[in-house]
Amino acid sequence: MPEPANRRELMVACAAREIRDGDVVFVGMRLPLLAFALATATHAPRALGLFENGIMRDSPPAAPVVTMSDGPNHEGALLTGPMSRVMALLAAGRVDAGFLGGAQVDRHGNLNTTRIGPADAPAVRLPGSGGGADIASAARRLLLVMAHEPRRFVRRVDHRTSPAYGDGRGWRARAGLPPLESVTLITTRAVMRATEESDGFTLASVHAGEDARAVAADTPFGGPPPPDDVPPTTEPDAATLAAIRGLDPQRFWTGAA
């Protein structure tokens, strides 16, 4: 009997479930990279992964990678070349799902990876957008993978680096952005989802051992209270868990959580 999934492994499994077979996926690093690899190894063998450095691949790297430009992410790739190839697909609306994370997310799914505090006196300067703003602007579905720390969940981000639903319903069309089907927020404690119509996140499931009200209390978006019937997050089956552990054998990304 294998050891049950820890929270990071559960997050990887949840994120992989959001990838459909045949999807074009804008992949990030760390847990998103594992989630994409897991999806291609299980239910989505025809998914295509895009990396903003200019790599496209449809299979897991044979060895762990720390950055998307590491050797194992080149080996077995389908295409390596300029960023323009992948960014054009994204900007033209041909990316089904894109992974993002950030220091702050607000109830409309907007992300901040630029600064904590005011523009003229930031308490913390963060690295910035990278491709985050581009993914949020143009991918059809956004998949956010974040640690469940209450300070990360805010009514309004200090800086809107990557725009999801902006100020709420109807905002994207007014801003000139294409439609966004959904934003799925996968945390260490729960899965939440927002759509154009939902006007904020709702709890889709809570992980084993979590109480929906307690999770909601630690998610200070300022939205309505959670429904009474939030289901538990489905645990990965034995084969899926074995696949995750095969992809991260040293538990470099999925250890200790």
Place this chain on the structure above:
Amino acid sequence: MDDAPGDKRCSMADAVAALVPDGSAVACGLALEAAIPFAFTHELIRQRRTGLTLIGPIADAVFDQLIGAGCVDEVEAAWVGNVTTGSGYCFRRAVEQGRPRPLLVRQHSNLTILVALQAAATGVPYLPTRTALGSDIATDHDGFAEVACPFTGARLLAVRAVRPDVAVVHVQRADAHGNAQAWGNLGVSVEAIGAARTVIVVAEEIVPTAVVRAEPDRTLVPGALVAAVVEEPGGTHPAPLPGVREHDPAAYTAYAEASATEDGFARWLDTHVLAVADRRAYRARFADA
């Protein structure tokens, strides 16, 4: 430079001295985490360049080092940090505390910096995109303006052209004339080379021109557009170079730990840059793999 006609080979020290004056706008780190010309940027620091503007997409530790060394007044980039570990501490100190000197940051996304370079490369003052509309990036500085499409009326983000004075690329091979070949992930290398007034090629190895001619589909830039070519094996360490050298994450982790404080950064800089004569000496000490 060599006396042979069209021979553009020179040392890194000579290339920096001749082609990168104080106040230059320098584009580098263009392939993202791979092929970063650290040998070039360390020479910039040794020659105490000041007032630089740095241009690039996601600058893995390289911009952080130049900022910490006091070489930089402005950054025009999508991301500044240390990809292996996260934050760039020198970047943080510059923005949060103005140390070692204040820094102007012109924030981009990866696509907007690509588009800005492409505009310069194709000789237009701006190019439109839809990316980042409605974001705080779009109003962060004067390099962006919302415009209406003249054909459809749709709202678009005009991205002003960004023209580097110098673009620096580290490639797998080049000939003595600067005909440079690169493969693997290229990021925005093509757009930056097209946009820049001066192109410096750093090559892992110098090869006969016949090697270039045998596989012209690998050519990143023809030598006619290149000002200087520097043969510098190992010049990307600790960044990887596809097919040649693997990423050295331990070096990035050690840099992150050292640069967390100003004193730690100063010691790191002294050991890894200032007290090292050139890349050959660096390789002997830190990357003798």
